[in-house]
Amino acid sequence: MSVTVYVPNDSAAIGIGANATAQAISKMAAERGIPIRVIRNGSRGLFWLEPFVEVVTSEGRIGYGPVEAQDVPSLFDARFLDGGPHRLRIGRPESIPYLAQQERLTFSRVGITDPLSIPDYEAHGGGRGLRVALQAPPADLVEEITKSGLRGRGGAAFPAGIKWKTVMNARAEQKYIVCNADEGDSGTFSDRMILEGDPFVLIEGMVIAGLAVGATEGYIYLRSEYPHAWVILLAAIQKAQDAGYLGSNILGSGRRFELHVRRGAGAYICGEETAMLESLEGKRGMVRPKPPIPALFGLWGRPTLIHNVMTLAAVPVIVDKGGAFYAGFGAGRSRGTLPFQLAGNIKRGGLVEKSFGVTLREMLYDFGGGSASGRPIRAVQVGGPLGAYLPESKFDTSLDYEAFSASGGMVGHGGIVVFDDTVDMARMARYAMEFCAIESCGKCTPCRIGSTRGVEVIDRVIQGRQRTENLTLLRDLCDTLSSASLCAMGGLTPSPVLSALTHFPEDFQRPPALAPGGRASRTIRRH
Amino acid sequence: MDSRLQANTSPTVPGTPDPLATIDSVIVAMRSLPGALLPMLHGIQDVLGHVPGAAVPRLAEALNLSQAEVHGVLSFYHDFRTVPPGRHILRLCRAEACQAMGCDALETHLQKRHGLTFHETATDGSVTLEPVYCMGNCACAPSVMVDGEVRGRVTAGKLDQWVQQWRANAGGNP
Numbered sequence: 181m182s183v184t185v186y187v188p189n190d191s192a193a194i195g196i197g198a199n200a201t202a203q204a205i206s207k208m209a210a211e212r213g214i215p216i217r218v219i220r221n222g223s224r225g226l227f228w229l230e231p232f233v234e235v236v237t238s239e240g241r242i243g244y245g246p247v248e249a250q251d252v253p254s255l256f257d258a259r260f261l262d263g264g265p266h267r268l269r270i271g272r273p274e275s276i277p278y279l280a281q282q283e284r285l286t287f288s289r290v291g292i293t294d295p296l297s298i299p300d301y302e303a304h305g306g307g308r309g310l311r312v313a314l315q316a317p318p319a320d321l322v323e324e325i326t327k328s329g330l331r332g333r334g335g336a337a338f339p340a341g342i343k344w345k346t347v348m349n350a351r352a353e354q355k356y357i358v359c360n361a362d363e364g365d366s367g368t369f370s371d372r373m374i375l376e377g378d379p380f381v382l383i384e385g386m387v388i389a390g391l392a393v394g395a396t397e398g399y400i401y402l403r404s405e406y407p408h409a410w411v412i413l414l415a416a417i418q419k420a421q422d423a424g425y426l427g428s429n430i431l432g433s434g435r436r437f438e439l440h441v442r443r444g445a446g447a448y449i450c451g452e453e454t455a456m457l458e459s460l461e462g463k464r465g466m467v468r469p470k471p472p473i474p475a476l477f478g479l480w481g482r483p484t485l486i487h488n489v490m491t492l493a494a495v496p497v498i499v500d501k502g503g504a505f506y507a508g509f510g511a512g513r514s515r516g517t518l519p520f521q522l523a524g525n526i527k528r529g530g531l532v533e534k535s536f537g538v539t540l541r542e543m544l545y546d547f548g549g550g551s552a553s554g555r556p557i558r559a560v561q562v563g564g565p566l567g568a569y570l571p572e573s574k575f576d577t578s579l580d581y582e583a584f585s586a587s588g589g590m591v592g593h594g595g596i597v598v599f600d601d602t603v604d605m606a607r608m609a610r611y612a613m614e615f616c617a618i619e620s621c622g623k624c625t626p627c628r629i630g631s632t633r634g635v636e637v638i639d640r641v642i643q644g645r646q647r648t649e650n651l652t653l654l655r656d657l658c659d660t661l662s663s664a665s666l667c668a669m670g671g672l673t674p675s676p677v678l679s680a681l682t683h684f685p686e687d688f689q690r691p692p693a694l695a696p697g698g699r700a701s702r703t704i705r706r707h
Numbered sequence: 708m709d710s711r712l713q714a715n716t717s718p719t720v721p722g723t724p725d726p727l728a729t730i731d732s733v734i735v736a737m738r739s740l741p742g743a744l745l746p747m748l749h750g751i752q753d754v755l756g757h758v759p760g761a762a763v764p765r766l767a768e769a770l771n772l773s774q775a776e777v778h779g780v781l782s783f784y785h786d787f788r789t790v791p792p793g794r795h796i797l798r799l800c801r802a803e804a805c806q807a808m809g810c811d812a813l814e815t816h817l818q819k820r821h822g823l824t825f826h827e828t829a830t831d832g833s834v835t836l837e838p839v840y841c842m843g844n845c846a847c848a849p850s851v852m853v854d855g856e857v858r859g860r861v862t863a864g865k866l867d868q869w870v871q872q873w874r875a876n877a878g879g880n881p
């Protein structure tokens with residue numbers, strides 16, 4: 181009988197050698213005449229252990245990592261196919277504290293199953309939510325989502341149940357479900373990991389949403405920076421179609437749902453829901469003024485339920501186990517779990533799905549193990565490029581929507597980017613303005629012009645020219661941006677800028693000679 | 708699913724496909740898609756490596772848009788190029804997690820050591836350097852994308868290897 185070996189097909193694992201490792205294992209097994217079956221799973225999300233190889237033994241799965249191609253001969257010599265001892269042997273993945281201490285609801289299958297196997301998906305609880313949904317009246321499904329307390333995971337944290345109800349009650353011949361897979365926030369990769377590691381859960385969530393609100397068509401807007409996810413997603417949609425999860429007769433029920441995928445084209449603003457709709461319609465990604473809200477007047481003017489990948493991927497478990505089960509996790513008004521992402525200068529970067537209410541410090545040190553460089557952690561940016569920079573004094577804040585925003589932060593999509601004490605926060609503030617200038621859709625003046633002015637003003641501060649006046653000017657600019665911008669792009673850019681200024685004022689007072697002069701002269705180019 | 712969208716996502720330029728024939732076949736294949744302009748622009752660039760100026764009037768006519776509208780879309784999105792890129796495309800992530808792990812030093816290195824700057828193609832046509840703002844590889848920063856494939860924990864030495872290899876190949880293959 182052949183031994184089953186898992187080697188991740190996650191793009192981050194491939195980026196550090198997983199394909200070479202998989203090939204080396206297959207080749208050596210063939211040379212030694214050992215029958216094996218290599219399955220390319222998603223990543224468990226423990227990136228310091230990638231490429232993380234797992235072998236199915238009589239005692240369950242045994243993990244080894246990080247396994248480079250050059251380690252493969254010695255692994256065979258150590259009889260790793262029987263779980264033999266080796267310096268890279270980690271043991272049972274479930275007993276690694278980083279995994280054992282998580283609460284994986286959305287990520288329950290990622291890294292465990294073959295992402296493109298429906299039988300594997302169903303053997304691990306997949307498809308149950310859809311079967312429940314096919315039997316339930318739409319209003320009951322909306323009720324379960326409301327009861328679960330699920331809120332939009334893309335950043336705005338709007339209660340999902342209210343959106344579902346609005347779209348359900350809207351009268352129209354055609355309604356749409358749109359999945360925002362334009363995960364543009366730097367420091368985030370949970371959407372990518374689901375798309376590559378368990379795409380069926382997203383598909384199932386979208387079909388359930390369609391059944392609930394009366395939409396028969398769905399679109400996934402996927403960012404072009406995820407070419408590997410694109411390939412896997414297309415394959416998954418084909419498999420889902422073949423298995424009857426999609427199409428004109430879902431699991432023999434006579435109900436219908438068609439799913440299409442569109443590629444973005446490298447515009448951060450298309451993560452904003454109305455800009456994304458414009459882009460799906462084939463236009464420039466310009467923000468639309470609201471109202472009208474997309475729930476009533478969305479894609480091609482029809483009622484549209486828009487959610488981020490993480491929101492939709494949470495739907496199957498909620499419908500399967502009930503809203504009360506999901507609401508049993510979390511803190512305050514933030515119910516359920518959030519897949520957090522530890523990134524940047526962190527020793528153990530990866531995916532940590534936890535109930536809301538965990539503290540930033542627990543994330544950084546208990547899970548993350550401190551900085552990768554071994555130097556003190558000085559600043560942390562949570563919630564993407566529009567999130568605030570937080571100093572050590574804020575590390576005990578609870579990661580739930582309300583507590584975190586009360587302390588000046590934003591949980592957003594759960595990305596946690598770590599910087600050690602070599603960071604220059606004036607430069608990070610400049611970058612925030614520069615990013616806004618590059619990515620502004622140009623529709624409103626504060627965002628388009630204000631951000632460019634912001635870069636110039638910070639440059640003068642860095643160069644030591646009339647610092648007091650320019651810092652006052654910078655605060656005024658931030659005021660205008662936050663009060664007069666059309667959307668969150670301009671509205672929230674002041675957040676990283678002002679938090680840098682507030683918490684790290686010394687970085688704006690460095691002697692000009694030490695300021696990074698060369699970079700300050702970079703001109704802004706959209707193309 | 709739109710199987711017509713299953714185009715090659717690698718941005719490398721294969722052979723020398725005929726531009727006009729490519730444009731027309733993409734238009735024919737995707738004409739009935741709702742919101743077809745973006746898929747068509749991607750389809751053309753997937754094959755040709757860029758979207759030539761000749762595509763604009765053809766797309767405008769096919770989709771019943773003005774040329775200005777097509778141009779507006781083409782120029783709005785960072786992904787689309789209107790001039791052919793080098794034989795290889797190196798995209799360096801500039802976003803925060805990669806900055807925390809030293810991507811700025813890599814940018815400086817590419818400039819000082821290899822004369823490569825963002826949005827420019829090396830004079831020998833071997834490589835085009837482009838900025839990218841996150842590829843979801845932030846736990847393995849700093850990150851680059853080499854001809855459509857993500858590479859993590861990139862070092863200056865690794866960049867040197869790639870660039871030197873591309874340059875060497877460029878010698879006999881102008």
Ligand code: FES
Pocket residue numbers: 366367368800801802803804805806840841842843844845848850
């Ligand atoms: S910030 Fe560079 S890959 Fe995400």
